[in-house]
Amino acid sequence: MTRPLWFLAILLSLVFSRGAGGQQLAQQPTAFTAYIDFRQPPSELPIWIERVEKQTINATQDQPQKNVYRLRFRRFPGLVDEVLLRVYFDDAPGEKPVLTGWSEIGTEVLPPQTLGQGLNLPSSETVRIPMAGVDYIDIETPGDGGTVRGVLAVALRQTQTKEGLDFGGTAPVVDPFGNGEPEVTGSDDLLLFGRVKATLEPGVVPLGTGSDDSEVAFDFPLDQAPLIALLTFEILNADISAPPHLVVNGTDTGAVSVTVTDLADPALTGAIEPARPDTVYRYAGWLKCQKVIPGSLLTAGTDELLITTPGHPAPVALRSVAVQLKYTPDAATP
Secondary structure, eight states: OOOOOHHHHHHHHHHHHHHHHOOOOOOOOTTTTTEEEETSOOOOOOTTTEEEEEEEEOOOOSSSOEEEEEEEEEOOOOTTSSSEEEEEOOOOOOOOOOEEEEOTOOOOOEEEEOOOOOSSSEEEEEEEEEEETTOOEEEEEEESSSTTEEEEEEOOOOOOOOTTTOOOOOOOOOTTTTTOOOOOOSSOOEETTTTTEEEEEEEEEEESSSSTOSEEEEOOOEESSSEEEEEEEEEEEEEEEEEEEEETTTTEEEEEEEEETTTTTEEEEEETTOOOOOOOEEEEEEEEEEEEEEEEGOOOOOOOOEEEEOOOOOEEEEEEEEEEEEEEEEOOOO
């Protein structure tokens, strides 16, 4: 039997109204977490942070101008004993932030820690701070402080976990937004249950800083082709909607997979870029990437993995580039 259009319209409205009414939007409580944006007036702070101050120290004959952001804390022993501070900044050479902890009477409790590597890219770094004796933290930068965008302050608690006796690597701190610890790379190839893991580049590789460096190649020799392989690396300042591509021995295998953090992470910064209809979100920190490589694309001899950043108008950086090669457990090592 044919239903009139008005009947179908009423039926659809009932379905959607029930679905919409069954789920409420609730504010996620963060009584012990604060994101402090230094580019705008301080918002409401958790009770364990007393206030945020900014001080500009004018240049002298011997010293250039510098800026100090100061976070003052209230002490809550047994509740806020350790704090994670994640500083978001532009990693410009000669303008690296320096973080120092002080007591109220001006005694240095935490020695200065310089953040950044001078990569000229948006970045962020995390510091764990034992709060015993710390009344305030200074984040000092040369100039007017414009290179430091903000800081995430998270009160930590102790929990218990378990890991395999032969397999370490449990992160000492769980990132609030799900980002993992930096990859640990070594100079030796590692064999485990038919898997060979080899580091191709342990250091940092800038990409896109010039007109002809939007790709980087890694060559490595194989005695025999694997059944399957996996490329892993970390990327800084990634456009999360346009990840790099991988070319294996001349064959474009498409985009790599990027593990994106929770979208609430303040490291995600949006901007309008030319010829891009949508807001482009880049991550001011390191994200993990991986790409499965079919064994048929690799051969005995010298193989080439080419990582490209097609269409990226902004530079990025790579680090901890490694490859895993899977063989049958009883096969000869390559």
